[in-house]
Amino acid sequence: MHWIALQWLPEEGTNSAVGGTGAAGASETPLSAPSEDPGMREALGWWALGFTPRVAWVDEALLLEVSGSLRLWGGRQALLRRILESNPVSAGFYQAQAAGGVIALARLRLRAAGQPLPGGGAGALPLDTLTAARPHLDLLARLGCRNWGDVTALPRGPLVRRFGTELRAALDVAWGLAPESYCWLTLPDVFDQSLELPTRVEDAQALMWSANRLLTALQIWLRARQLGVLAFELKWTLDLKRLDGRPLPPDQALVIRTAEPAQSMAHLRRLLAERLAQVQLLAPAAQLRLRSLETAPWQAGSVSFLPEEQRHGEPLHAFVERLSARLGSTQVLSPAMNADHRPECAQEWRAAVEKADKNSASSLPDALAPTWLLREPLPLEVQDGQPCHRGVLRLLTGPRRIEAGWWGGAMPAQGVPAARDYYIAQNPTAELLWVYRERPTSQYESQKPRWFLQGLYA
Numbered sequence: 001m002h003w004i005a006l007q008w009l010p011e012e013g014t015n016s017a018v019g020g021t022g023a024a025g026a027s028e029t030p031l032s033a034p035s036e037d038p039g040m041r042e043a044l045g046w047w048a049l050g051f052t053p054r055v056a057w058v059d060e061a062l063l064l065e066v067s068g069s070l071r072l073w074g075g076r077q078a079l080l081r082r083i084l085e086s087n088p089v090s091a092g093f094y095q096a097q098a099a100g101g102v103i104a105l106a107r108l109r110l111r112a113a114g115q116p117l118p119g120g121g122a123g124a125l126p127l128d129t130l131t132a133a134r135p136h137l138d139l140l141a142r143l144g145c146r147n148w149g150d151v152t153a154l155p156r157g158p159l160v161r162r163f164g165t166e167l168r169a170a171l172d173v174a175w176g177l178a179p180e181s182y183c184w185l186t187l188p189d190v191f192d193q194s195l196e197l198p199t200r201v202e203d204a205q206a207l208m209w210s211a212n213r214l215l216t217a218l219q220i221w222l223r224a225r226q227l228g229v230l231a232f233e234l235k236w237t238l239d240l241k242r243l244d245g246r247p248l249p250p251d252q253a254l255v256i257r258t259a260e261p262a263q264s265m266a267h268l269r270r271l272l273a274e275r276l277a278q279v280q281l282l283a284p285a286a287q288l289r290l291r292s293l294e295t296a297p298w299q300a301g302s303v304s305f306l307p308e309e310q311r312h313g314e315p316l317h318a319f320v321e322r323l324s325a326r327l328g329s330t331q332v333l334s335p336a337m338n339a340d341h342r343p344e345c346a347q348e349w350r351a352a353v354e355k356a357d358k359n360s361a362s363s364l365p366d367a368l369a370p371t372w373l374l375r376e377p378l379p380l381e382v383q384d385g386q387p388c389h390r391g392v393l394r395l396l397t398g399p400r401r402i403e404a405g406w407w408g409g410a411m412p413a414q415g416v417p418a419a420r421d422y423y424i425a426q427n428p429t430a431e432l433l434w435v436y437r438e439r440p441t442s443q444y445e446s447q448k449p450r451w452f453l454q455g456l457y458a
Helices: 038-048 076-085 101-112 131-142 148-152 156-163 165-174 204-225 265-276 316-327
Strands: 003-008 055-058 061-065 093-098 192-201 227-238 251-262 285-297 333-337 347-351 372-383 386-388 394-404 418-426 432-438 450-456
Touching (some): 003 076, 003 101, 038 055, 038 192, 038 204, 061 101, 076 093, 093 101, 101 165, 131 148, 131 165, 156 165, 192 204, 204 227, 204 285, 227 265, 251 265, 251 285, 251 316
Antiparallel strands (some): 003 061, 003 093, 055 061, 227 251, 227 285, 333 347, 372 386, 372 450, 394 418, 418 432
8 A cells, every 4th residue: 555645835835845836737727725725625636536546635635545556657756746747736735655544644744844754663653643642632641652652552442441432543544453444535527616705806807816716626627537628607696685776686607618628728718708808797796606517528639740730829719719709709600501402501600609500411512512602593594495694504414303491481591492403504605504493383383494593613
């Protein structure tokens, strides 16, 4: 068994026994020291679960039992170096190692107090480093007990009757006579954290200072679960129930969505800042809550050794999302395919940040369709039954028959019904055209065929 105990400093500091914040794998915005913040302690536990599945908070320290994962990290020194480099807290931490969690915690407390480790093993450790002995230090001192070995030498029966079972049980664990048992941390299925604001906030943009801590905790949770976030909600509780005699809702919220799963919070911070800049708080905010709405499995991008294959700069979807947040979702549009055989209905312009409809067409466009469609089909003259456009057209291929839109009567937005035969035609000037002939339907019952020009080939 091998245990590592960690305790973070309340402020930045340097010490030979203190781990600093490294760049590799560290969070983009470091967290502050955990102190008594439950959300901070929870996020640090998620971070530690990336090294071993056996993690527990014991008093002021985070304990990691790493014997089962040492080989995966290349040994103790490599694992400890990785822990130091990926520290997500802005301050450093003290660390101690031992074959047992109780002993590692005692050594950590000595190191935090600036005291040297005594010789003689666990029996020489001071009593104030054992949690179960702290309520009885005065009485044990009067009995002449100064270290763990002195208490262990006392008769078991009288020791249990006088001090209870906890002290003797802790010593049994230290000497390997009983197994160590802790409440191991687990990852929640959904990220949901709240944060009490230090002061009442009256400006929506000022919420970003506290939202950064929640976003960093979200990043730690995503990395631990190997997920990317597609949507999350930031909600803030209002401090007033009424304003100028008018009732107020209990809270306000923003929902941020992305086109692709994201783990890096830099893009999400920019999106959130752009959206908050457009929000007017109804009343001062007192509390923040961040929760994930939609996630997807994370697939890390591959890195090539070839310089021309390395991507630099901001991805296109990140730029489009940031621009949409700044200008408004209706001001930035992108084409989207529809599951419809009518060319004029097969594509439409939608908000670029709008989530694609599950019923949208995912197949490739028709290989014979032209690259340019007219905004409205152009009626053609007919001579001796043949369509004309700058001369009589010669039909090269076809007919390709479609009949769609029969549901248009019940759904006006879906267009009008169409029963057409499509052809690729050529005129005397060698232009290639995409034309169609209307077939009789309930709306068009004339026996005289009508021809239309709908597309041009380059």
